Structure formats: C-alpha cells, structure tokens
Amino acid sequence: MEEIQKYPAGWRVLHWIMAVMVLALIPIGVWMTARGEADLWDSLTDTLYSWHKLIGFTVLILMVVRIGMKVFIKSPPYPDHLPRSLQLAAKSLHHLVYVLLVLTPLFGWAGVTAFPALVTVGGYDLPAMPFVPVDRELAGTLFDIHGLLAMGLAILLVGHIGAAFRHMLRKDGIFKRMV
Numbered sequence: 001m002e003e004i005q006k007y008p009a010g011w012r013v014l015h016w017i018m019a020v021m022v023l024a025l026i027p028i029g030v031w032m033t034a035r036g037e038a039d040l041w042d043s044l045t046d047t048l049y050s051w052h053k054l055i056g057f058t059v060l061i062l063m064v065v066r067i068g069m070k071v072f073i074k075s076p077p078y079p080d081h082l083p084r085s086l087q088l089a090a091k092s093l094h095h096l097v098y099v100l101l102v103l104t105p106l107f108g109w110a111g112v113t114a115f116p117a118l119v120t121v122g123g124y125d126l127p128a129m130p131f132v133p134v135d136r137e138l139a140g141t142l143f144d145i146h147g148l149l150a151m152g153l154a155i156l157l158v159g160h161i162g163a164a165f166r167h168m169l170r171k172d173g174i175f176k177r178m179v
Ligand code: HEM
Pocket: 022, 025, 026, 027, 029, 030, 033, 034, 036, 052, 053, 054, 055, 056, 057, 058, 059, 060, 101, 104, 105, 106, 108, 109, 111, 112, 126, 143, 144, 146, 147, 148, 150, 151, 153
C-alpha cells in the first residue's frame, strides 16, 4: 500500500482556521448587504459589518502567511494512483482559490478605505489602504467587484468541498492529507 504524505501540521491548522473564517464571511457578507439594501441600519447590521471587515482583513493577513508556506515548504506529492489530469485540475483549482482569497479581501479593504468605513469590532479602525482616495463612487465600484469576486470564490469552494467529500467517501487517502 502506497504511503500517503500529509501536509505539515501548521499548514493543516491554518487551512481549517481559514476554512471556518471564509465559510462564515460569505453568508455574513450576503446577509449584511441585504440588510443594508433594505435600509435596516440597526445594531445587528453594524455588528455583521464590523465582524465581516475584521475577519476578512484577518484572512488577508493569514493569506500572506499561507503563500509564504506554499513558497517555502513543498506540498506533499499526490499519490501515484491519482491520474495526472486530476492532479493538474486540483492544482489549478487550488491556485485559483489562492488568487481569489487575496483579491476578494483586497477589494473589500479598498472599498471600505474609499467609502470610508474602516471601523470594526469594539470601535477599532482598520488601517486605510495606501493610495486609495476617499471617493464614494469609487467605493461603490470596488464593492461591486468585491461582491463578484466573493461569488466566484463561493462557486469554486463548492467544487473544492465537493471534491474533498468525494475523496473522503472513496477513502483514497487524499482527504487525510489535510486532516
Ligand atoms: C476572503 C475574504 C472575504 C470574503 C469571502 C467576503 C465576502 C463577501 C460577500 C459574499 C459579500 C456580499 C456581496 C453581495 O451580496 O453583493 C461581501 C460584502 C462586503 N464585504 Fe466582504 N468578503 C471578504 C473580505 C472583506 C474585507 C477584508 C472587507 C473590508 C475590510 C470586506 C468588506 C465588505 C463590505 C463593506 C461589503 C458590503 C459591500 C456593499 O455594501 O456593497 N470584505 N463580502
């Protein structure tokens, strides 16, 4: 039986922490935006926005760590029984998820800088993104792009989670690499 190599422990911990954060960010983002569009500006909407911004910004910082890990630590090789085409598809999907996990929070941060609406949980402000002017119209465009990127990310994550479940049910060792 071929030995399956796992991802390093720190990598696995970061993966699951970020998975919980991103899976919370998407419904919170949709919910708060719907409340904002319905003009429901109460403390619940404020709280949702504050947490969304704080968690989203934390994801951006963690992505820097994650990309560092990807560059400096080699991912374990796929087992030989996994067809080359599937290995290539998995790698491409993962790279695309990485790109969206950087671009989505960057556009959210740029949007709240342009609005400006940097306040988060406990009244603490996020730093403003350098070189982004205060401009409501620009903020609207940045939020639209942020929303589109987030939807693209959500679609990719459905594929990613579906593939993970398939590996789990087939017990082919791929799922175990990340647990
Ligand atoms: C991976 C990280 C992130 C994900 C997955 C995410 C996801 C989302 C989603 C799904 C929406 C709703 C879009 C819609 O319904 O049109 C949204 C809206 C929003 N997000 Fe994020 N977000 C992330 C990071 C951030 C960050 C870092 C900030 C700011 C610091 C931020 C600020 C906002 C704001 C202000 C809105 C409302 C935009 C509007 O009112 O049109 N997000 N986000």
